[in-house]
Amino acid sequence: MSERQQILIIDDETDNLRILSDILREQADIILAKSGQQGIRKAAELKPDLILLDVVMQGMDGFEVMTTLKHNAETSDIPVIFITSLGETHHEEKGFRLGACDYIQKPFHTTIVLARTKLHLELRRQRTMLEQLANIDPLTGIANRRRYEEVLKREWRVAMRKQSPVSLILVDIDNFKHYNDHFGHAAGDKVLKKVACAFRDRLQRPRDLVARFGGEEFIILLPDNDRQGCIEVMERCRQAIEQMPLDDLNNPDIRHITVSIGGYTCRPDTDSKPQEAIKMADDMLYMAKHQGKNRILWFCDSEGISESPPATL
Numbered sequence: 202m203s204e205r206q207q208i209l210i211i212d213d214e215t216d217n218l219r220i221l222s223d224i225l226r227e228q229a230d231i232i233l234a235k236s237g238q239q240g241i242r243k244a245a246e247l248k249p250d251l252i253l254l255d256v257v258m259q260g261m262d263g264f265e266v267m268t269t270l271k272h273n274a275e276t277s278d279i280p281v282i283f284i285t286s287l288g289e290t291h292h293e294e295k296g297f298r299l300g301a302c303d304y305i306q307k308p309f310h311t312t313i314v315l316a317r318t319k320l321h322l323e324l325r326r327q328r329t330m331l332e333q334l335a336n337i338d339p340l341t342g343i344a345n346r347r348r349y350e351e352v353l354k355r356e357w358r359v360a361m362r363k364q365s366p367v368s369l370i371l372v373d374i375d376n377f378k379h380y381n382d383h384f385g386h387a388a389g390d391k392v393l394k395k396v397a398c399a400f401r402d403r404l405q406r407p408r409d410l411v412a413r414f415g416g417e418e419f420i421i422l423l424p425d426n427d428r429q430g431c432i433e434v435m436e437r438c439r440q441a442i443e444q445m446p447l448d449d450l451n452n453p454d455i456r457h458i459t460v461s462i463g464g465y466t467c468r469p470d471t472d473s474k475p476q477e478a479i480k481m482a483d484d485m486l487y488m489a490k491h492q493g494k495n496r497i498l499w500f501c502d503s504e505g506i507s508e509s510p511p512a513t514l
């Protein structure tokens with residue numbers, strides 16, 4: 202991760218903003234806010250890596266700003282350093298109790314401000330890296346199952362609140378064992394990467410998610426789209442994979458692979474559970490395999506089972 206980090210400085214004194222940004226601009230890109238309200242807005246919008254927050258300010262003070270930041274899921278994990286003239290122990294204690302990662306007293310020494318911000322930016326960088334490692338499948342570079350389950354829980358709650366549909370899709374590469382046995386594990390790995398890319402490139406809404414479920418299985422989440430819309434998206438994926446050239450694998454015998462897909466569209470309510478929805482998609486995948494592979498079987502609570510491409514008589 203080489204891109205520059207961002208520090209948001211919230212202080213109602215223009216001179217303080219100028220002095221701090223002069224000190225810190227070599228370390229990171231600086232965002233300035235002249236009031237608590239403006240700081241909260243910029244924190245949610247720009248998600249800086251670190252916030253330097255004054256306590257004594259006109260209107261909303263730093264402690265109130267901190268409380269608001271910690272109550273908003275979008276800003277709650279951004280580290281905050283209080284930088285203030287309030288020097289008594291109980292002020293410092295209150296700052297830490299509210300969730301600050303550090304407390305610097307004014308008048309401050311430039312070297313101390315630099316050393317502490319450097320430390321917290323580095324911790325932030327390492328934390329982001331660990332989060333990415335914990336959420337990404339190392340072979341394909343897409344989300345892993347852990348990440349999928351986390352996002353699914355969140356989208357399930359959103360769908361319940363908004364009474365909107367959510368679709369879960371399981372995908373399994375057809376005859377992959379044969380492929381692996383014939384051409385080796387390394388060639389199989391290349392296919393897995395290509396399939397992951399094919400899905401990632403075609404699922405374009407920001408909340409769509411494709412993850413590696415394990416082995417040669419992928420799992421997809423399409424929130425806020427109806428059954429027909431989801432089937433169309435997945436049919437485009439199925440066709441793209443079927444037509445995907447495997448020439449670079451130098452296997453004259455197998456030029457193409459196919460996938461079977463099981464989908465389930467539902468409207469989550471208090472009686473339903475994400476794990477049951479995954480099971481429904483798995484049942485559809487099983488049927489897709491059973492009916493000849495390279496096809497989509499879909500179940501929707503209100504419309505029953507459908508197949509894509511449509512079965513010919």
Ligand SMILES: Nc1nc2c(ncn2[C@@H]2O[C@H](COP(=O)(O)OP(=O)(O)OP(=O)(O)O)[C@@H](O)[C@H]2O)c(=O)[nH]1
Nearest residue numbers: 373374375376377378379381386387389390416417
């Ligand atoms: N190359 C590679 N192969 C994997 C990986 N994970 C699982 N596999 C292989 O995927 C194959 C799955 O085989 P099966 O479960 O029998 O399924 P299949 O041959 O695709 O048969 P159908 O699902 O009925 O079409 C096995 O050979 C596994 O070794 C992986 O990370 N890399």
